[in-house]
Amino acid sequence: MTDQPTTGRAGASAEKRASALTPVLTARWDQADAFTRRNYEKADGYKALRRALQRKPEDIVEIVKDSGLRGRGGAGFPTGMKWSFIPAQDPASPKPVYLVVNADESEPGTCKDIPLMLADPHVLVEGVIITSYAIGAKHAFIYVRGEVLHVLRRVINAVAEAYEAGYLGQNILGSGFDLDVVVHAGAGAYICGEETALLDSLEGRRGQPRLKPPFPAVAGLYASPTVINNVETIASVPSIVAGGADWFRSMGSEKSPGYGIFSLSGHVTRPGQYEAPLGITLRELLEMAGGIRAGHELKFWTPGGSSTPMLTAEHLDVPLDFEGMAGVGSLLGTRALQIFDETTCxxxxxxxxxxxxxxxxxxxxxxxxxxxxxxxxxxxxxxxxxxxxxxxxxxxxxxxxxxxxxxxxxxxxxxxxxxxxxxxxxxxxxxxxxxxxxxxxxxxxxxxxxxxxxxxxx
Missing domain, CATH: 1.20.1440.230 (NADH-ubiquinone oxidoreductase 51kDa subunit, iron-sulphur binding domain)
Known part of the structure; x- marks a missing residue:
């Protein structure tokens, strides 16, 4: 959501509230035809890819490590560190390395990856290419929920446009790097949001979690080294490559740097997606969203969907970052803030x-x-x-x-x-x-x- 807030707490100016927003991933959501490659390129799309291909793969991994980007799918594991877990390959019998994007958004209350893919799928595609280059993957998969057919079609079209422009396929932009991307439609199961169950589903089996270890970085898709990241995580990579690690760390908190999409739903005046630095509070987000619906007051809320321990009005000013939520016995999760007023049982x-x-x-x-x-x-x-x-x-x-x-x-x-x-x-x-x-x-x-x-x- 990119609309500027118009109402808020007494004494807080509109300018102050607006400064809390960080429209990076959502910057183009309100533009006509934002989902097309033409419009994405007008907004400097794929320039980060060109810059990345001029550097060594290990340099890209280090940039992401230095940025402090943590997984945006709920667990919050350091992304660059996860990439570095891919083992060195034996030259005599190398195994293929795979990238799998978890786009199976199904956590109750979560609605960030689907609108991101619908409004700006090319930022995800560019992130996939850069990430694949960094980890040495020649094949990448985007696993999308089959129920969201409109999103599935849009991502497939974006991948096709990337092939047409030479961003995918053989010898990408003359770099010697090859990459093929497959968009896979899942059958629709909450359990397939779990990374190893997703892998089973992607291989054509019933989605059930695997025993770990071995972890996917060692034996993932088709028993080969695999990196699995959330849509928002991968979509954040191009801006980090373009802006640099220090730029990314200038937002958010020390241990939870950067920006994120917060989904506000329920008994709130203006529900929607609010992109802001990690560490923002629910009170600040409610100011942007016009507060609790008229005539009512906050009773309880979830910081990251129904799978995160619920909180109450006492926690309005707790920072919405990984450390802040852990400090009050909850989890940041997917930043799906479900808001309930006093009428809810x-x-x-x-x-x-x-x-x-x-x-x-x-x-x-x-x-x-x-x-x-x-x-x-x-x-x-x-x-x-x-x-x-x-x-x-x-x-x-x-x-x-x-x-x-x-x-x-x-x-x-x-x-x-x-x-x-x-x-x-x-x-x-x-x-x-x-x-x-x-x-x-x-x-x-x-x-x-x-x-x-x-x-x-x-």
Missing amino acids: VVRATGRWVDFYKHESCGKCTPCREGFWWMVQIFDRLEKGEGTEADLDKLLDLSDNIAGRSFCALADGGVAPVVSSIEHFRDEYIAHFEHGGCPFDPAASTLFAQEQKVSATR
């Missing part, structure tokens, strides 16, 4: 998230497969007012037995809203079975809501 919201994780579990690991099924039964009872306080302890016990005991992070992400919601809103859970139903249901008792208003005025 936290039990119902959490129950729906748990049902999502139950549905999306690949079934490979017993704790995940069985644990979320039992959690859904408990949440159904709680919402109907038929549960007991022992059910809350059972939910926490199930969470403890699910988290950290599965092949991938789906299990950990699925229990995050459960544990954090009980931590912050235990009284609301208790109110469900004390008053015989959801206190937010007009047909149920309003006693809890009245009690909350009284306690708030004390």
Whole structure:
């Protein structure tokens, strides 16, 4: 989202709020035909590629290392370091090196990679070429969710345009570097956002996470060295090559440098994508978004989608970077900020998230497969007012037995809203079975809501 903010906290000028925006990836989103190669080249597109091809591959890796770019897919692992994990090849029997772009955006509340590919796919394509050159890959794959057909078509068209211009194929721009890019449509499964499950899907098998080690850098796609990065991570590479590591580090915080796209959704006046330096706060983002919808107030929110522990209004001023979120027991994740006001039942919201994780579990690991099924039964009872306080302890016990005991992070992400919601809103859970139903249901008792208003005025 590139619109300049027009409303905000008293005393904060529009100029000050606007200065918090860093339109780099989103700079061209509002331009007509921004998705075409012609318009991308007018905005200096592919100049970073020409500059990169004039340097040694290891120099590009060092630039990205020095920039401090961390993975924008949720984990936040240093990108340059991940690239450097590719082992040196045996000249006698070299294995191919692959780059795989994880464009399987499916985290609830996350909506940054899809609009990026829709509005400006060539920045991703240029990032793919530069990254492939840096790691020595001759083949790259962009794995897109098959449901977003319009995005899939746009990325395929951008790749075709890059071939036509000589940015892909043999002897790219006379450099002697060859690269072929394949755009692959996934069948649509949340689990395929996990990098090793994605690899299985890309190889034509059912998407299920692999046991690690070996890690993809050693034995990834087709048992060959593979780098897997998120769309936004790869799309950030051209600007780093063009602007330099120091320029990138001039934004964000010391340990979480650079910019990122923050997706605001839910009970906010102007939901959308806000590109800003890491370390910005939710209070500042809400100023840009016009605040919570009129007549309401913030109750809880997620900093990085439903798989990150929820936070409350007490955390409005915590920096939205990897360290800031870790400091309050949450995660930055994909920066999918889902905003909920006081009209939302936290039990119902959490129950729906748990049902999502139950549905999306690949079934490979017993704790995940069985644990979320039992959690859904408990949440159904709680919402109907038929549960007991022992059910809350059972939910926490199930969470403890699910988290950290599965092949991938789906299990950990699925229990995050459960544990954090009980931590912050235990009284609301208790109110469900004390008053015989959801206190937010007009047909149920309003006693809890009245009690909350009284306690708030004390």
